[in-house]
Amino acid sequence: MKFNTDFDYKERVIQIFEQNHFGKHLHFKFHKIEAGRVSGEMPLINEHLQQDGFAHGGIILAISDLVAGLAAYSITPPPFRVLTAEIKVSHLRPGVGDKLIGYGYVLKRGKNLHFCEAEIFCGTPQKLIAKASTIMAVTKG
Amino acid sequence: MKFNTDFDYKERVIQIFEQNHFGKHLHFKFHKIEAGRVSGEMPLINEHLQQDGFAHGGIILAISDLVAGLAAYSITPPPFRVLTAEIKVSHLRPGVGDKLIGYGYVLKRGKNLHFCEAEIFCGTPQKLIAKASTIMAVTKG
Amino acid sequence: MKFNTDFDYKERVIQIFEQNHFGKHLHFKFHKIEAGRVSGEMPLINEHLQQDGFAHGGIILAISDLVAGLAAYSITPPPFRVLTAEIKVSHLRPGVGDKLIGYGYVLKRGKNLHFCEAEIFCGTPQKLIAKASTIMAVTKG
Amino acid sequence: MKFNTDFDYKERVIQIFEQNHFGKHLHFKFHKIEAGRVSGEMPLINEHLQQDGFAHGGIILAISDLVAGLAAYSITPPPFRVLTAEIKVSHLRPGVGDKLIGYGYVLKRGKNLHFCEAEIFCGTPQKLIAKASTIMAVTKG
Secondary structure (H helix, E strand, O other): OOOOOOOOOHHHHHHHHOOOOOHOOOOOOEEEEOOOEEEEHHHEEEEEEEEOOEHHHHHHHHHHHHHHHHHHHOOOOOEEEEEEEEEEEEEEEOOOOOOOEEEEEEEOOOOOEEEEEEEEEEOOOOOOEEEEEEEEEEEEE | OOOOOOOOOHHHHHHHHHHHHHHEEEOOOOEEEEEEEEEEEEEHHHHEOOOOOOOOOOHHHHHHHHHHHHHHHHHOOOOEEEEEEEEEEEEEOOOOOOOEEEEEEEEEOOOOOEEEEEEEEOOOOOEEEEEEEEEEEEEEE | OOOOOOOOHHHHHHHOOOOOOHHOOOOOEEEEOOOOOOEEEEEOOHHEOOOOOOOOOOHHHHHHHHHHHHHOOOOOOEEEEEEEEEEEEEEOOOOOOOOEEEEEEEOOOOOOOOEEEEEEEEOOOOEEEEEEEEEEEEEEE | OOOOOOOOOOHHHHHHHHHHHHHHOOOOOOEEEOOOEEEEEEEOHHHOOOOOOOOHHHHHHHHHHHHHHHHHHHHOOOOOOEEEEEEEEEEEOOOOEEEEEEEEOOOOEOOOOEEEEEEEEOOOOOOEEEEEEEEEEEEOO
8 A cells, every 4th residue: 555645754754753762662673664654673672571481462562553653654744643542463473583573554544543554573484473453543733 | 250260369460470571671560469350550651651741552552461461360270371362452541640550350251262351540530541352362381 | 431411312312323224124222322321132033143053243243333333422412423433342252042232332532532332241141242342433424 | 375274165164154144144145265265245235324324334344254254264174163252343434335345364373263354345446445353263163
């Protein structure tokens, strides 16, 4: 799905990310920023594991929300902002590896709501470990 | 909803939590542990905020998953273990305050699946800021 | 949760329902209409069963969506209208019985979005067979 | 995603559908049956519309559940059966047209749980009006 934007979506996404304490706290790094699609990775450190040594559900939820939200921002010009209204994450496989790779993308752009999804990969070879479906609400900042 | 258990559910929940790097990383502290219901709180520090100064969606997801999962463990004796199969979180209000308070509880216990929910509160006076609905899969460790 | 309304919410809900071909097709009958809470029942006929003789998931989804949507309408005055943006339904138990009883209620009222839930009961004695969580988008008709 | 099966998946899906009163009640017709992927259509009659003349959420939920469940059956040999544990449906656009076309597919096959999705199209030209994400529980019939 391609989206047209009349603003600098790369700068927009990076600017929003710079204001996001939590994303930086997770040491998230961008791979690619497109209009409606953002990808990146974060290291999977010991503090992010649960009792079985897998990536904790919470950390998978966090990167899912992050990349889906940044994808939503890539098609949302100022002064509008984006908030996660709801998100569902399905955990397909346990996450074992040294980093999480996330792809967030917009399924349907709306005036008030964006429908987005995210896919999270982990391990060597990379496997799809989680898939998220979310509604992002557009608000006037 | 009350559940009967024939094992020490408090010890079980605490033991699982002690093995959970991520939960400890969040500085989660228990309020109460019952059979099928677990509550607690975590501080909302600067690293957990997003670009608008609200609690980041990811951190709300993390505590939702944590308390729902611990509630599931409170009715799941060893050698069985619990993994989040899916979770949906609705963000009702922005989270503003110095801590998040979470209640996780079991809606329906099953042999292979537990259906759980979580409610997250924030602020003074406390307001319900998020509600989660999740399926926890029971596995043989 | 109680909600204040400055319009006749009962008339509003009944009027919307009268325009709803699908709800009437299901032979839904109201039990009670309050501001933010609607309940009712529909017969579980042979055409609504799946291959194991249980209520089909689709029919449980239908009544969940119906009562949650009517609850949303009970707090939404004209000219505003309500559309289901997303709904998640958890099937806790197989539905066996001669009717489905549904409770829809508003968890959080918003300007653009209402967060609602629904609980579906079936059998004698009545058991909770499904629980739904939904976002209803408010639109200007 | 391709799946290997050692049973006649087409016969399996058709047999299950023949036992499904609700699916037949909706006048669902198959387009294609593959291992892990099932598509088909149902007419959008007046009884399936809501108060604005759009396809009712309940009917979109019904076909989503139906095609996702049949896709799950296409990779599940007897004596095992499949039940919808939970389903989330996002309504991207209002459904306007004379039929609904549904694609159900398996995202991840498991011993106890299948993760499936469904996409629902409507109108001329066909537009994606809904997307579903679901967990199907495998049970021993």
